[in-house]
Amino acid sequence: MSRMIINRRRFLTGAGVVVSTIPLVGCDALDGMLSDGATVREAMAKANDLTYRVQRFLIGAHSLAEEFSESEIRQGQRPNGSTDPTDATYVALRNAAFADYRLEIAGLVDRPLSLSLDQLRNMPSRTQITRHDCVEGWSCIAKWTGVPLAAVLDEARVRPEARYVVFRCFDTMNLGLSGESAYYESIDMLDARHPQTILAYGLNGGPLPVANGAPLRLRVERQLGYKMAKYLRSIELASDLAAYGQGNGGLWEDLGYDWYAGI
Amino acid sequence: MATAIDKQHDGADRRTIRRHGLATRITHWTWAIALYFLLLSGLQIFNAHPSLYIGEQSGFAFDNSVLSIRAVRGADGEVQGVTTAFGRRMDTTGFLGVSGPEDSRAYRAFPAWLTVPSYQDLATGRVVHFFFAWLFAATFLSWLVASLINGHLLRDILPTFSDIRGLPRSFAEHLRFRFRHRRSYNGLQKISYAVVLLIFFPLMILTGLTMSPAMNAGAPWLTEIFGGRQTARTIHFLLMLLLIGFFAIHIFMVLAAGPINEMRSMVTGRFRIDLEATEGGPER
Numbered sequence: 001m002s003r004m005i006i007n008r009r010r011f012l013t014g015a016g017v018v019v020s021t022i023p024l025v026g027c028d029a030l031d032g033m034l035s036d037g038a039t040v041r042e043a044m045a046k047a048n049d050l051t052y053r054v055q056r057f058l059i060g061a062h063s064l065a066e067e068f069s070e071s072e073i074r075q076g077q078r079p080n081g082s083t084d085p086t087d088a089t090y091v092a093l094r095n096a097a098f099a100d101y102r103l104e105i106a107g108l109v110d111r112p113l114s115l116s117l118d119q120l121r122n123m124p125s126r127t128q129i130t131r132h133d134c135v136e137g138w139s140c141i142a143k144w145t146g147v148p149l150a151a152v153l154d155e156a157r158v159r160p161e162a163r164y165v166v167f168r169c170f171d172t173m174n175l176g177l178s179g180e181s182a183y184y185e186s187i188d189m190l191d192a193r194h195p196q197t198i199l200a201y202g203l204n205g206g207p208l209p210v211a212n213g214a215p216l217r218l219r220v221e222r223q224l225g226y227k228m229a230k231y232l233r234s235i236e237l238a239s240d241l242a243a244y245g246q247g248n249g250g251l252w253e254d255l256g257y258d259w260y261a262g263i
Numbered sequence: 264m265a266t267a268i269d270k271q272h273d274g275a276d277r278r279t280i281r282r283h284g285l286a287t288r289i290t291h292w293t294w295a296i297a298l299y300f301l302l303l304s305g306l307q308i309f310n311a312h313p314s315l316y317i318g319e320q321s322g323f324a325f326d327n328s329v330l331s332i333r334a335v336r337g338a339d340g341e342v343q344g345v346t347t348a349f350g351r352r353m354d355t356t357g358f359l360g361v362s363g364p365e366d367s368r369a370y371r372a373f374p375a376w377l378t379v380p381s382y383q384d385l386a387t388g389r390v391v392h393f394f395f396a397w398l399f400a401a402t403f404l405s406w407l408v409a410s411l412i413n414g415h416l417l418r419d420i421l422p423t424f425s426d427i428r429g430l431p432r433s434f435a436e437h438l439r440f441r442f443r444h445r446r447s448y449n450g451l452q453k454i455s456y457a458v459v460l461l462i463f464f465p466l467m468i469l470t471g472l473t474m475s476p477a478m479n480a481g482a483p484w485l486t487e488i489f490g491g492r493q494t495a496r497t498i499h500f501l502l503m504l505l506l507i508g509f510f511a512i513h514i515f516m517v518l519a520a521g522p523i524n525e526m527r528s529m530v531t532g533r534f535r536i537d538l539e540a541t542e543g544g545p546e547r
Contacts, residue, residue: 028381034378034391041387044394051393060483066483068319075324131319131492133476135385135481137312138321139492222480256386262477 015225031235032123036256045258052260061190065221068129068141077142077203079211080134082183085231090170098215103199107166107236110157117201117215123147123155126198134225135252135261142220145202150193152235158189162237165192166244167218173251185229186241186249186259187220196221199232224261280446282534286409289504290402291529297399298506300391305503306373307380307388315370315500320490334360334370342370400468406460419448422458426450442520444536459509463502470499 033040085091093101098117105113127145134140148241149165169183198219201208208214213230220227227250241247246254253259283291314331316322328347332355335345344360346353355361362374366435375381379391410416425448426433433450436443443449472478473485473495489495516523528534 026374031380031382034384034387036387041390045390047394047397048390050397055475055477055481059477065476065480065481066486072319074320075322078323131476131479133474133492134312135389136475137308137496138314138323139319140323141320144351222477224476252386256384256390258386258389258393263472263475 037196048258048260051258051263055260055262056190059222060193063193063222065130065196068131070129070143072141073129073143073204075140075214077132078134078138079142079209080136080225082173082230083211085171087170087172087182091149094133094210094214101215101218103232104234105152105156105237106234107238108159108162109153111155111239113152113156115152120147120152120199120201120216124151126195127202128196128198128219128221130219130221132225132228135257143204144198144200146198146200146216146219148195149197149199149218150195152199153192153237156236156237158237161239162189164188164238164241164249165235166236166238166241166249167232168234168236169228169229170233181245181254183229183231183251185218185227185242185251186238186244187223187227191220191222194222195218222262226250226257227261264376275428277444277535278538279533280537282528283408283532284413284415285532286406286413287415288529288532290406290409291391291396293402293480296394297402298510300379300395301399301546302503302507303377304388304391304395307383308385308392309500310372310378310383311385311388315497316493317490317497318493319486321493327493330500332359332372349432396468396471399464403464403468416532420453420460422453423448426453430454437516440519444520444524444534455509455512459506463506463509467499467502467506468501470495 032038035041039188082155101117102114103120105115124147125143125145126148127143129141129143132140132142153165164186165188166186167184169185171183172180173183174180187197199216200213200219201216203212210215213232216232218228218232238244241249245251248254249259250257295493312321313322313333315329316327317329318327320327322328330346330348332344332346334342337532338343342361343354344356344358344362346355346359358374359372361368361370363369369375371383380387407416408419436449462545468487470489472482473489474492479486479492486492486495489498524535
């Protein structure tokens with residue numbers, strides 16, 4: 001019988017060789033390749049386009065995000081990002097209980113609009129209990145009430161060349177080197193016309209609190225939380241995102257996050 | 264398959280066979296690279312919210328947490344790394360929660376040497392993770408198709424009835440470090456590869472997809488079968504730990520059973536077997 005009886009010295013030598021190669025591929029060795037704008041990172045980020053196309057193909061235009069029953073609302077909606085904007089225009093509006101608030105709809109539309117909160121509340125409304133998924137990894141279920149974005153877009157008569165809806169916000173975030181920047185976000189027309197895409201003014205049966213984006217925030221239920229801009233100031237229809245911020249379609253996108261956040 | 268018989272200096276008869284097909288070797292090493300980056304970028308993503316929960320949502324006003332890794336300032340002003348698993352608190356300062364050199368501590372769940380990039384950067388962690396997730400899934404699909412065609416799946420991976428019957432014996436041989444180098448995998452090998460390839464890998468892909476809000480709209484059955492998005496995230500993490508466990512045993516076995524021969528079989532495909540064992544030994 002020829003058997004492989006373990007030879008301790010040979011085993012330890014082999015183990016030593018394997019273990020000693022591990023630090024060679026230590027993690028900070030890769031940092032340079034992965035910094036913003038680096039070729040390797042840019043190439044890998046193309047996987048997001050693939051995810052976007054494949055998910056759009058798989059889930060279709062009209063599939064609905066799961067909706068839950070009242071009993072699943074077990075806590076308040078966790079606020080994240082800006083929770084108390086200090087922009088002077090915003091503070092003035094908030095101090096007047098948003099009585100003078102107007103949502104501007106402009107860009108590639110035939111009928112630019114300027115809507116007050118009462119006008120928005122008098123439009124058709126939709127209430128949905130959905131799960132908010134943050135890019136950080138947590139989830140929270142809450143009830144959102146608002147006007148479907150599609151209804152507002154129809155009112156403004158979107159021109160056919162429009163491909164994106166861009167949301168401009170009151171809150172500015174101080175994000176290191178790039179300095180103070182106003183929050184903005186963008187979605188494609190397919191998500192914009194999705195039945196669950198609403199401009200929400202209500203949360204869990206009450207008015208939308210300041211911490212959660214008062215007076216008006218976006219809900220895009222098939223994407224992650226950072227797409228759902230809070231403190232909406234205006235909506236612009238655009239054929240291209242290059243003119244906004246650094247051209248990546250959103251403030252977080254300008255900082256390296258993927259534009260498509262369906263995953 | 265069989266090639267030249269060569270006499271070893273120790274007098275034992277051995278011969279070299281072609282062990283692993285090209286598809287098996289290519290997919291093996293692609294997985295090795297993909298899983299390495301998936302692990303390190305996954306830990307980077309985990310660090311953005313270092314808690315795991317059971318159910319659909321994360322409890323902030325209630326407690327459904329099963330694991331959390333935090334930096335907590337104690338009464339004495341010292342910051343401690345505290346890992347809480349199923350309600351049990353452990354001090355993990357230096358590794359989990361608080362790590363790095365004594366004079367410049369970093370407050371992060373997993374330490375810098377276990378994440379890509381080494382610094383906290385969720386956006387880049389996601390870019391790396393989803394790139395390699397695509398590579399991993401594409402490799403899995405290629406492996407499945409190739410292994411069905413070339414017979415690898417039926418011949419080497421799926422355990423037969425006699426493999427299962429022979430498990431206690433196979434187990435005992437492994438414990439005594441007695442490895443028979445035969446043409447086919449032994450029962451324990453078949454079962455561990457079958458579990459990793461046909462259970463862990465698909466579950467890893469599915470729990471990953473369950474965390475995608477778009478997939479929840481397109482395939483709501485995903486959250487149904489895993490018991491909610493946060494449970495899926497917990498299972499995804501657990502599978503990571505199981506794969507690390509598999510990796511440790513896998514490497515240990517390669518070293519114990521003859522690293523040169525085993526490595527060669529996964530690089531060139533050629534594997535030296537014990538001659539007597541090919542002649543229908545009783546353990547087949």
